[in-house]
Amino acid sequence: MTNSNNQHNVHGHAIDAENIEIDLLDLEKHSKTGKPVPKARRYRLRIDDAFYETEKQELTGAEILALASKSPSDSTLRQRLHGGKVETVAPEQIVRLDTPGLERFIVIPKENTEGENNILESNVITQSAPILRRDFNLPENDTAFLDTNHPNWEAVTDNGIPYVILNNFPVPPGYNNSTVKAAIIITSGYPLAALDMVYFFPDLARADGRMINALAPHTICGQQWQRWSRHYGWRHGVDDLTIHVERIKSWLDDELRK
Numbered sequence: 001m002t003n004s005n006n007q008h009n010v011h012g013h014a015i016d017a018e019n020i021e022i023d024l025l026d027l028e029k030h031s032k033t034g035k036p037v038p039k040a041r042r043y044r045l046r047i048d049d050a051f052y053e054t055e056k057q058e059l060t061g062a063e064i065l066a067l068a069s070k071s072p073s074d075s076t077l078r079q080r081l082h083g084g085k086v087e088t089v090a091p092e093q094i095v096r097l098d099t100p101g102l103e104r105f106i107v108i109p110k111e112n113t114e115g116e117n118n119i120l121e122s123n124v125i126t127q128s129a130p131i132l133r134r135d136f137n138l139p140e141n142d143t144a145f146l147d148t149n150h151p152n153w154e155a156v157t158d159n160g161i162p163y164v165i166l167n168n169f170p171v172p173p174g175y176n177n178s179t180v181k182a183a184i185i186i187t188s189g190y191p192l193a194a195l196d197m198v199y200f201f202p203d204l205a206r207a208d209g210r211m212i213n214a215l216a217p218h219t220i221c222g223q224q225w226q227r228w229s230r231h232y233g234w235r236h237g238v239d240d241l242t243i244h245v246e247r248i249k250s251w252l253d254d255e256l257r258k
Contacts, residue, residue, distance in 0.1 A: 024053070027097060028104050031082040037098040045097065046104035049238045058096055061089040070107055078106040078246055084144035086246060106243055108250050109232070136162050139191065142241040150245075155186075162186040164241065169200075170249075174256040176205045182248060183225065184241070194234030195244040198251070201225040212255060 025040035042053050047068040054067070061077045072091035080086050082101040089095060089105075135157040138146070146153040146164070154165040162185070169182040183199040199218050203226040206212060214229040230251050 025097075027102055031101050031103040034082075037100055037102075039098070043097045048105075048107055048235070054097075057098060058094050060091065061093045061095065062091040064089070064095065064105055065091070065107065068107055074110055076108040076110060076246075076250055078108060080104050080106060080242070084141070084146070084148035084242075086145065086149060086242060106246060108243065108246050110250065110254060136186075138164070138186070138241065145242040145245075166245070171204065172249075172252055172256065174207050175252070176207060177202060180204060181225075183220070184244065184248075186241075191240050192236060194239070195241065197230055198228050198248045199225045200228065204252075206256070210258075 021039045021041060023040070024042045024044055025038065026044040028044075028046045030037065039057075042055050043057070044051055044053050045064075045067075046052075047064065050068065052067045056063075062072050065071055065075055065077055077089040077091075078086050079089050079095065080103045081099075082103050086106070095102075132152060133154045133156050136155050137143075138155065146166075150166045150169070152167045154167065156163045156165055164184045164186060166182040166184075168179045171177055171180055181201045183201075184195060185197070187193040187195055199220070201220060201223060203224075204212070212228075216227040216229060218225040218227040228251065230247075232247065
């Protein structure tokens with residue numbers, strides 16, 4: 001028999017479900033149930049494609065990175081909630097593992113390889129219209145992430161090449177624009193095939209006047225976009241559009257630290 005207020009009746013005694021402690025709680029699996037998070041003796045959390053167990057209910061961002069043998073000096077931590085919302089976790093920030101909807105953690109390495117500066121123009125992307133274009137479908141996880149974090153995103157196919165365009169993409173202070181459009185080519189074979197680089201409109205420049213390396217013009221429907229040539233090792237089964245977008249944010253932050 002069950003009572004209201006999240007209580008269970010056991011042998012005639014009302015027991016608060018929130019006080020029932022289970023042995024092991026898998027955060028990723030439980031986040032999809034929509035149920036309250038029970039207390040647990042141990043928590044199983046996913047970091048990228050690996051799983052770790054801890055007896056702590058609270059961990060700092062730095063402690064979570066340490067579980068994956070990473071540190072704040074070489075990596076940035078993100079947490080993903082059920083439904084696609086992604087948030088940055090600061091090294092000193094305390095994360096409660098009983099947070100409802102907490103799904104998994106993503107490690108973004110603070111590294112990328114800048115390509116060469118190139119004055120050659122590339123393919124044309126159709127200019128975004130007031131009605132959002134959805135010319136092709138993305139994996140369900142990517143769609144959930146975009147709908148939650150970038151709801152005015154577009155899927156545009158031009159000359160047979162599919163692009164995801166993020167309108168009103170936020171830019172951190174330190175640049176000449178606070179928001180831009182960001183375009184990503186969805187490579188044939190994705191998600192097994194790697195995503196690469198990003199294109200911005202209008203052009204970004206550092207507010208301090210320092211030059212940004214590895215840029216190239218990119219014509220989009222008669223307008224010149226700015227290609228950021230940034231490369232990294234694609235981790236099969238780990239990296240996806242969500243992580244690529246988070247890497248783009250890191251590239252913008254990292255540039256200002258140079």
